[in-house]
Amino acid sequence: MLIELGHFALALALLVALAQGTLPMLGAARGNAAWMAMAEPAALTQFVLCGFAFASLMHAYIVSDFSVLGVAENSHTAKPLLYKISGVWGNHEGSMVLWITVLSLFGAAVAAFGTNLPRTLKARTLAVQGLIGVGFIAFILFASNPFVRLNPAPAQGNGLNPLLQDPGLAFHPPMLYLGYVGFSVAFSFAVAALLEGRVDAAWARWVRPWTLAAWTCLTLGIGLGSWWAYYELGWGGWWYWDPVENASFIPWLTGTALLHSAIVVERREALKSWTILLAIITFSLSLLGTFLVRSGILTSVHAFAADPARGVFVLMLLAVAIGGSLTLYAVKAPAMDGGGVFAPISREGGLLINNLLLTTAAATVLLGTLYPLIADALEMGKISVGSPYFNAVFVPLMTPLIILAGIGPLLAWKRADLNGALQRLKIAGGLAIVVLIATWLMNGGDALNLAAGGGMALAAWLAVATITEWISRVQGTAGLSWERMINLPRSAYGMTLAHLGMAVLIVGVTGASAWKAERIESLKPGEYIEIAGYRVTFENAQEVPGPNYRAIEGRYTVSRDGVTITTLNPEKRTYTQPPQQTTEAAIYTTGISDLYAVIGDMDGAEGAFVTRLFYEPFVPCLWYGVLLMGFGGLVSLSDRRHRLGAARRAAVLNLVPAE
Amino acid sequence: MNRLIIATAAILLSTAALAVLPGERLTDPTMEARAREVSQALRCVVCQNETIDDSDAELAKDMRVLVRERISAGDSNEQVVSYMVQRYGDFVLLKPRMTANTMALWFGPFALLIVGAFVVARRLRRPATQVAEAVTLSDAEAREVQAMKDRAS
Amino acid sequence: MTTTSAKRWPFVIPVAVIAALIGAFGKRLLDVNRGDDPHLIPSVLLNTPMPEFDLAPLPGREPGLATRDLKGSVSLVNVWGSWCVACLAEHPTLMALQRENAIPIQGIAWRDSPSASLAWLAQRGDPYARIGQDPKSVAAISLGVTGAPETFVVDATGVIRYKHIGPITPEVWQTTLAPLIAQLKK
Numbered sequence: 001m002l003i004e005l006g007h008f009a010l011a012l013a014l015l016v017a018l019a020q021g022t023l024p025m026l027g028a029a030r031g032n033a034a035w036m037a038m039a040e041p042a043a044l045t046q047f048v049l050c051g052f053a054f055a056s057l058m059h060a061y062i063v064s065d066f067s068v069l070g071v072a073e074n075s076h077t078a079k080p081l082l083y084k085i086s087g088v089w090g091n092h093e094g095s096m097v098l099w100i101t102v103l104s105l106f107g108a109a110v111a112a113f114g115t116n117l118p119r120t121l122k123a124r125t126l127a128v129q130g131l132i133g134v135g136f137i138a139f140i141l142f143a144s145n146p147f148v149r150l151n152p153a154p155a156q157g158n159g160l161n162p163l164l165q166d167p168g169l170a171f172h173p174p175m176l177y178l179g180y181v182g183f184s185v186a187f188s189f190a191v192a193a194l195l196e197g198r199v200d201a202a203w204a205r206w207v208r209p210w211t212l213a214a215w216t217c218l219t220l221g222i223g224l225g226s227w228w229a230y231y232e233l234g235w236g237g238w239w240y241w242d243p244v245e246n247a248s249f250i251p252w253l254t255g256t257a258l259l260h261s262a263i264v265v266e267r268r269e270a271l272k273s274w275t276i277l278l279a280i281i282t283f284s285l286s287l288l289g290t291f292l293v294r295s296g297i298l299t300s301v302h303a304f305a306a307d308p309a310r311g312v313f314v315l316m317l318l319a320v321a322i323g324g325s326l327t328l329y330a331v332k333a334p335a336m337d338g339g340g341v342f343a344p345i346s347r348e349g350g351l352l353i354n355n356l357l358l359t360t361a362a363a364t365v366l367l368g369t370l371y372p373l374i375a376d377a378l379e380m381g382k383i384s385v386g387s388p389y390f391n392a393v394f395v396p397l398m399t400p401l402i403i404l405a406g407i408g409p410l411l412a413w414k415r416a417d418l419n420g421a422l423q424r425l426k427i428a429g430g431l432a433i434v435v436l437i438a439t440w441l442m443n444g445g446d447a448l449n450l451a452a453g454g455g456m457a458l459a460a461w462l463a464v465a466t467i468t469e470w471i472s473r474v475q476g477t478a479g480l481s482w483e484r485m486i487n488l489p490r491s492a493y494g495m496t497l498a499h500l501g502m503a504v505l506i507v508g509v510t511g512a513s514a515w516k517a518e519r520i521e522s523l524k525p526g527e528y529i530e531i532a533g534y535r536v537t538f539e540n541a542q543e544v545p546g547p548n549y550r551a552i553e554g555r556y557t558v559s560r561d562g563v564t565i566t567t568l569n570p571e572k573r574t575y576t577q578p579p580q581q582t583t584e585a586a587i588y589t590t591g592i593s594d595l596y597a598v599i600g601d602m603d604g605a606e607g608a609f610v611t612r613l614f615y616e617p618f619v620p621c622l623w624y625g626v627l628l629m630g631f632g633g634l635v636s637l638s639d640r641r642h643r644l645g646a647a648r649r650a651a652v653l654n655l656v657p658a659e
Numbered sequence: 660m661n662r663l664i665i666a667t668a669a670i671l672l673s674t675a676a677l678a679v680l681p682g683e684r685l686t687d688p689t690m691e692a693r694a695r696e697v698s699q700a701l702r703c704v705v706c707q708n709e710t711i712d713d714s715d716a717e718l719a720k721d722m723r724v725l726v727r728e729r730i731s732a733g734d735s736n737e738q739v740v741s742y743m744v745q746r747y748g749d750f751v752l753l754k755p756r757m758t759a760n761t762m763a764l765w766f767g768p769f770a771l772l773i774v775g776a777f778v779v780a781r782r783l784r785r786p787a788t789q790v791a792e793a794v795t796l797s798d799a800e801a802r803e804v805q806a807m808k809d810r811a812s
Numbered sequence: 813m814t815t816t817s818a819k820r821w822p823f824v825i826p827v828a829v830i831a832a833l834i835g836a837f838g839k840r841l842l843d844v845n846r847g848d849d850p851h852l853i854p855s856v857l858l859n860t861p862m863p864e865f866d867l868a869p870l871p872g873r874e875p876g877l878a879t880r881d882l883k884g885s886v887s888l889v890n891v892w893g894s895w896c897v898a899c900l901a902e903h904p905t906l907m908a909l910q911r912e913n914a915i916p917i918q919g920i921a922w923r924d925s926p927s928a929s930l931a932w933l934a935q936r937g938d939p940y941a942r943i944g945q946d947p948k949s950v951a952a953i954s955l956g957v958t959g960a961p962e963t964f965v966v967d968a969t970g971v972i973r974y975k976h977i978g979p980i981t982p983e984v985w986q987t988t989l990a991p992l993i994a995q996l997k998k
Contacts, residue, residue, distance in 0.1 A: 235713055242708040277826060284830070311841050319834050326827035334820045344783040352782065356775045364768040370833070371755075371764045377836045377843070380760040384702045386710070386753025393768050522681045603681070610680060704958045717923060718958070721949035746863075746956035748856040778822075 003068055006056025007147035010097075013049035013104070014137040016042050020107075020130030024123035028195075036123035040111040043126050046133060047101075047108035054088075054101040057146055061088050067153035070094055070146045076159035076577050078548040086170035087160045093146035095173060099290065100136050102174075102181040107133065110185060110210070117206060124192035125185075132184055135317045143310045159577035162549065168228030172221060176248055179218025180286035183255060185210035187283035190276045191325050194332040199272040204265035207279065209637055211262060212494075215255045216633030222248050223626030234583035234598045236614035238512065238622060241390040246369040247289030253362035254282040257355045264348050267413060268340030271352065273333040278355070280329060284322040285366070291318065343415040350408035357401040364393050402458045402506065405499055406465030410472070424472065428464035432457040448514060455510030463503035470496045494636025498629045505625025511593075511618025520612045522603040532615035534595055535559045536568070541599065541609050549575040551584070554599035554609060558588055570599040593617040679712060683720070685727050694727045697739050701726070702753045710753060855956055855964075855975040862889075862970050863954040867944025870926045873933075877918050877944030882970045886996045887916045888989075889964040890940070890980075891952060893924045894932035896960040902979035906939035909985070915993055919943040922952050922960055965989065967996045 020042035027035025057070075061084050066072040074091045075084055089095040107129040114122055140146070163169070189207045193199045225248065230238040239245065258278040264271045291314045342348040368385045375383055406428060410421040422429075439453035473492065474484040519529045523538035530536075539555040551571040558565045568586035575582070588595040593616060600610030679698075685691040698712035703719040711719040711726075722743070729739045743751045755761045857863070862879050869876035882889065890906065892899040906917055919940035921929040926945055933940075946952055955964065958977075965974035974992055976984060 237713070240708065273823070281826070315834060315837055315841060318837075322830050323827060323834065326830055330820070330824045330827050333823050342783075349783055352779055356772070356779050360768060360772045360775055363771050367764060367767050370836075371761075373840060374836050375760060377839045382748060382750040383755050383761065384708065384750055384753055385755055385764065386702060386708050388700065388754035389764070392754075397768070397772070520679060520681055520684075600680070718949060718952075721923075722953060724948065725950070725953055743953075744856075746857065746954060747958075748956075 002056045003060050003065070003147050003149070006053040007145075009049045009056070010053040010100075010137060010141060010147075013046050013053065013100075014134065014141060016046045016049060017130045017133035017137055020046060021127050021134050022130075023127075024130075025127035025195075028120040028123040028127070033119070036119055039123045039126035039130075042130065043104070043107040043111035046130070047104040050097075050101045050104040050137075054097050057094060057097055058085060058088050061085065061094075064157065065153075066155070066157050067149050067151065068146075069148040069150045072150050072154050072157045074160055075157040076548065077156065078577070079160060079165065080547055082167065082170055083160055083165045086164065086173075089173045089177075090160050090164045093140070093144045095177075096136070096140045096144050097146055098174065099177055099181060100133065100140060102177045103129070103133055103136065103184055106182060106185050106210075110188075114206070121189075121192055121196055121203070121206075124195050125188045128188035128191045129184065132188070132321065135321060139313055139317060143313045156577070159548070159575070161578065162573065162575040162580050162582045163232065165548075165575075166228060166232050168224055168232065172224040172228055175217055175224055176221035177290075179214050179216075179221050179255075180248075180251065180290055182210065182214025182217055183251060183279075183283040183286050186214070186258065186279040187325070190279035191328065193276060194325075194328050194336075197332060197335065199265065199276060199336055201266050201269050204262045204275065205641075208259070208262045208266060211255065211259055211279075212633055212637045215252075215259055216630050216637065218248065218252050218255060219626060219633065220630040222252060223623065223630070226626075227623060230619070231585050231587060232582070234585045234612075236516065236518065236585075236596055236598075236612075236616060238619065241368075241387040243369050246365050250362050250365050250369070251282050251285040251289060253358050253365065254278055254285060257358035257362070258282050260351050260358075261355050264340075264351050268342065268348055270340040270342065270348055271355075273329075273336045274355070276333060276336065277329060278359075280322075280325045284318075284325075285362070287318055287321060340414075342413070345411065345418045346416045347408065347411045347413045349416075350404060350411050353404055354401065354408065357397055357404070361394060361397045361401075364397065365390065368393070399454075399458065402462050402502070405502065406462050409466070409469045409495065409499075424468055425465050428461050428468055431464050432461035435460040443515070452510055452514035455506055455514070459503045459506040459510065462506070463500055466496055466499040466503065489641060490639040491636045491641065494632045494634075494639070497632030497635060499632075501625045501628025501630075501632055503625075504621050504628055508618045508621030508623075508625055511621065512616060515615075515617045517615040518613070520610065522608045523611045524606055524608040527608075529611065529613055531595070531613050532593075532617075533560055534565075534615070536595070536597065536611075536613055538609065538611060539567075541602075541607070544571070546573065548577065549573040552599065552602075552609075554586075554597075554611070556586070556597055556611070558595060568595070568597045570597045572599050572601075589620055591620055594619050679723065680720070683724055683727065685731060690727075690730050693736055694723070694730050697726050697730070697736050698723050700740060700753060701743055702751050704747055704751060708753070855972065857956055857972050858975070860972060862964075862966055862972055863951075865944070865946075865951040865954060867920065867946055867951055870921060870929055870943055870945055873930065873938075873943060875942050877920065877942045879970065881942055882918065882966045883968065885916060885968050886993055887918055887941075887966050889918045889920065889955075889966055891920045891922050891946075891955070891957050891960050891962045893922045893960050894928040895924065898979045899961045900936075902961050902981075903936055903939070905980050905982055905985060907937050908982075910939040914990075916941040920951055921945045922957070923947060923949060963989075965992060965996070 020039060023035045024039035060068045060071050061075050064071065064075055064077045070091060070093050075087045089098045107126060111126060186207050193203055226238045258275065261271050261275045261278055265275050368389055371385050372383055375381060406425060407421055410424060436453040436457035439456045440450050443449040473488055474480055476484055517532050519531050521529050525538055525540050528535050528537040537557045539557055541552050541554045544551050544553045551573040553569050553571045556568040558568060566588050568588055570586040571584040573582045573584060583598050586597045596614040596616055598612040600612060603610050685694060695712055699710045701711045701722065703709045703711045703714035703716055705716050705718050706714050711722045726739055729742060749756060755764060757765055862882050864879050866878040867876050909915060910917060917939050921943055961979055963976045963980055964972050967973050973996060976989065
């Protein structure tokens with residue numbers, strides 16, 4: 001019964017979204033205040049309805065109501081509660097309901113917190129948000145219905161893919177969706193601004209916190225996914241450049257560019273049409289990621305076999321949302337350019353080059369990801385584009401970006417003194433050179449380690465330059481000033497933290513690619529492998545039961561210089577429903593490097609097991625880097641200016657007629 | 660959710676195994692190193708963008724074994740790779756070869772960067788006076804804009 | 813307003829790019845709906861002689877299968893395994909073809925234990941003329957096989973003329989394979 005109510009709620013949400021998408025829009029065009037005022041209650045109602053639909057679906061999963069098709073196909077009574085819940089979004093239909101719930105959450109948040117927005121802008125923004133809702137609720141109701149009943153209901157469900165039965169992956173999709181869908185707010189603001197025909201500093205100030213929130217969630221979401229891939233898949237890697245990963249990384253790159261260009265609009269009212277374009281593109285790429293790659297609609301033929309209408313629906317939806325907004329852009333944006341003037345060497349100039357590099361990087365990843373598909377469509381043959389391509393093109397684009405990220409923050413707005421900035425970066429530059437040479441020589445002086453030295457030097461450069469910039473801002477007449485440290489805006493701290501996070505991340509990327517060591521041996525009890533100074537001894541393997549699986553658990557003792565440090569217990573699990581095997585790596589971390597153990601099949605009759613060990617130097621730095629970046633985003637988000645400043649500006653702005 | 664598709668394929672093709680197994684390896688370390696280098700350039704044809712060196716799929720394992728057999732038989736790395744390409748096409752290469760069909764892939768990013776740099780350079784040199792001009796619309800354009808607005812709302 | 817239009821064109825680029833992309837997706841979609849699976853890799857071996865292999869028979873079920881056995885008449889070479897669910901779906905069609913004497917079907921028992929293969933055939937019927945066992949994918953890889961079942965149409969001179977990926981259904985047989993084979997037999 002509850003599930004029918006959920007279905008009904010979603011149908012109602014469609015009607016509400018339709019009202020939210022049209023009336024306020026017309027109201028804003030005609031100056032009808034009552035129609036514009038519809039936007040907020042509609043957005044809040046839509047959230048309540050979508051939230052109820054989502055909750056009803058979740059309830060069906062929690063109580064294992066197998067009369068619901070999706071539950072029967074994806075759940076099982078023996079599954080732990082957490083995975084019953086995460087099973088809701090472990091399939092296409094359920095993940096769509098999560099998507100729309102997050103969308104309505106953001107709509108409601110704009111309605112609730114955007115109290116200082118000009119009336120027409122707010123009405124139009126919420127209307128666009130409503131129109132997106134119309135498209136996707138209709139998609140759920142007509143082409144991806146999760147509320148379908150199954151009659152007769154089976155006694156037991158098919159279970160969830162065991163790879164997804166993991167805490168990292170339970171939270172990864174919601175986080176990622178908060179990021180993806182969060183960019184819808186920037187998109188709606190951009191389309192609303194195009195309709196309004198004006199973009200100014202206040203607009204950028206309203207958009208930036210939403211973009212920051214989305215960016216922070218996306219950063220953490222991608223990080224969670226990578227962490228999961230690292231410890232769950234048992235291959236010792238953390239990034240594979242596969243289409244699903246790229247789909248989340250491309251909007252991250254353009255979103256990062258948007259975050260930076262919005263600063264220019266906010267401070268200098270320049271780069272306006274470009275920022276609008278970035279806002280549209282970032283959400284468009286999120287849509288592309290969600291619907292074409294993540295849901296497997298274009299990569300998996302089975303999605304079509306089930307329902308060919310689904311693909312057509314998605315494509316039309318994308319055509320209307322992306323094509324429509326970009327057409328509007330082509331018509332209205334030319335009138336928006338102009339604004340603050342700046343010299344080539346200035347903060348604005350630096351941010352412009354940052355945007356050039358980030359968007360080129362995004363376009364490159366997009367090109368590599370879609371190329372096989374494009375080549376196929378144009379009948380140029382089947383080809384593959386894998387990590388060797390991405391590494392070869394991506395690194396040359398990122399290197400100048402990192403160098404720039406060290407200099408940019410030290411440049412003044414409008415016109416800057418490059419020599420002066422470089423003077424202040426002497427320590428950073430000197431240290432980077434020392435790191436480069438030291439890393440290179442200490443590791444044998446070969447070509448690989450020259451590249452590794454380059455990576456480490458970049459990290460050192462960015463870290464020291466970032467700290468230098470922070471010091472220059474908090475330095476008083478007599479050394480570091482507490483007062484200045486306290487008065488420095490939180491957004492400045494956000495930038496410092498995020499850039500430091502980037503530096504730490506580079507350390508992780510470089511270390512993990514250059515110095516990873518691997519050993520695979522078949523070990524009998526008592527035999528050992530030596531790797532990176534550790535001796536890993538295989539003690540025994542035993543069968544251990546789990547809630548919905550059986551596991552072979554290996555016991556390995558790790559010692560160094562004869563001193564026992566820890567034991568590692570990797571597992572190889574065989575799930576009962578669906579019947580599938582997974583490997584659970586065991587990781588010993590020093591905080592700077594990981595020792596990573598995987599147990600394989602029994603090998604021969606004497607109790608020997610195939611054992612794979614990785615020594616993963618600096619991999620933890622990847623997670624620290626991501627966390628620092630995310631933390632930077634949160635700190636910046638807490639900046640008072642985003643709230644009070646915007647309110648003050650809005651008050652001034654409301655005195656001026658909107659058009 | 661990275662490996663879902665592989666995971667489904669894996670049910671059909673294999674029980675979970677580790678990538679390169681001890682028994683597969685060649686005793687000669689230089690040959691083994693060459694085999695791994697070759698394996699890391701070849702795509703597991705039943706997986707999604709994964710090398711045969713990384714893959715758990717049974718077919719990938721057999722391809723690894725074949726790579727080692729051919730290396731032991733005296734083939735050069737290029738010969739082994741072209742043996743696979745003859746049978747599976749360019750699809751089996753994770754790093755696409757430079758051909759007429761992949762020009763756009765290899766040069767696209769740098770072409771974009773150069774075009775972008777050109778646009779940025781022009782923007783940076785633009786004189787201050789151009790700020791507010793070109794905002795006025797002709798009647799036809801104004802009608803077009805209105806039509807767009809109507810369509811968009 | 814020529815000056816304005818000259819400034820306008822860059823703003824049209826994004827929508828033009830996305831239109832082209834959506835067009836490409838759309839074409840892909842149509843291809844898939846027409847039955848062209850984007851995951852299928854067309855054989856690069858079409859119109860080349862069958863690669864050399866010589867596979868041992870299943871114990872007690874002679875003869876095995878070698879490349880030289882494929883010369884002399886048009887035949888199907890079917891790659892299958894007892895572990896393969898889609899092969900089960902295809903099996904009745906192969907049995908029907910054998911009953912009708914439509915074409916000799918040669919089997920490659922891919923990545924299977926001989927006992928499992930034999931049990932499968934004993935239980936469900938044996939549509940094959942010859943069967944070679946390929947436990948280590950030697951023949952499968954030289955044929956560019958990516959999954960089972962896959963079926964090659966080989967002409968009387970031993971040249972590969974077609975590869976069908978996935979199960980042969982009566983429909984596939986009637987619309988695709990039978991006309992091709994009739995033509996090759998001329």
